Amino acid sequence: MAGINIQKKYISALAKDGKRIDGRKPDEFREISIETGVIPNAEGSARVRIGETEVLMGVKIDIGTPFPDTPDEGVLMSGAELHPMASRRFETGPPDAESIELARVVDRGIREAHAIDTKKLCITPGEKIWMVMIDAHVMNHQGNLIDACGLAAMAALSTARMPKLDEEGKIVIGEKSDEPLPITTKVFPVTVARINGRLMLDPTLEEEDTMDVRLTISTKDDGNITAMQKGLTGALTMKEIEEAIDMSIKKGKELRKLL
């Protein structure tokens, strides 16, 4: 315990001068690596690493029935698994608030941007539609899971291929077509952490333990904002919110170049 507290104090003291424990600048990410198509059985997949944080994202596409209020639209569903394999902090059991929030924040950015044109995922109005299910498996938790999952989701979705249909309109199991998903824009969530009054991007696990508030902002290609989510118990001023938005828009532009 004492060791953790000493580290928190150190991180906090460094932050005051805009410095970080690993020498990064406040708006600098750790090294990012993106591999796509890593799971042949999934329609789309990506393994994303941000520093030591590692997330595996899979897209499954299946035929389903539409919701009664949107008979001519496909369906997007998101999940996130925070399994004990990724961190001693996680426990087995049904999804807890943390993993639900993670999945929902990533989902919201994509959904609100209409990044997937769900109208084009309709097969027979009122009867058959495509269901797109994106699931994140956190493999190693070293901080900033929202951004890692957001990046992985976009990487997996933009490289996914639709399943192949036979003459009767049924899915040919184990085969994919050449057709991509109808993607209209790319969306990236960027999370801003506040440590000792300073705003920083891409917090490590230790920095997350020290931050008192975070704000996730999802932006699309035209720079517009499609989702925001404040987390933790700290309070933000209007000025900080504006600064965070600027940081997220700028970083979003950089992340766009990676895909």
Next chain:
Amino acid sequence: MARKDGRKADEMREVKMEVGVLRNADGSARVQIGKTIAVASVFGPRELHPKHLQDNEKAVLNCIYMMAPFSTTERVRPGPSRRSHEISLVTKSALEKVVNLKDHPKAVIDVYILIEQANAGTRTAGINAASLALADAGIQMSDLVTSIASGKVDGEYVIDLSGDEEKITGCDLPVAYLPRSKEITLLQMDGDLSKADVKGVLKMCIRGCEKLHKIQVDALKKKWEAETSK
């Protein structure tokens, strides 16, 4: 622009707040904003069980948001959903900063929010009610928490979207605001807005929260004046 229900852009639906509505709770409040009705009840500080959940340095603030099965047009399945889990989490984040938890180590303060009827803005109505219920329970607070959502309909910023408006706009930005410190403790958004729009909508929320704060103070005064004149 006139809104469908005749309101002005910066006009909230009719707001009613009542404190001390449930007898068994240590504190309670009912907040009605238009057709949305939220009731909050607070218990504690009381000992937290099981003991391994206790915090030796401060009380635990436990927030539970739930919707009555009959609260919407289609029945809501009872029990927690993914949505309610997330709202419980952001509600806790919105409230925790103002509550004096330090003086009650190993204790829990339970905040239960029930949406009796839903017509947009349930999380914000719930936060307003919870803040009043905490104050009613006599728990030390550095501020009241006020909360409202705004959005953009037909190119114009509008406050406190109704159910009908929420359906057409798809843009919603709920905020919780601390009127004394002028800080924001709840901030979510879904929709598609430019930075300037976000700023405009946020400012509209803050003005609305300042109005709600007055109504909250009046509701608290009303209860305690009645109590002391007995």
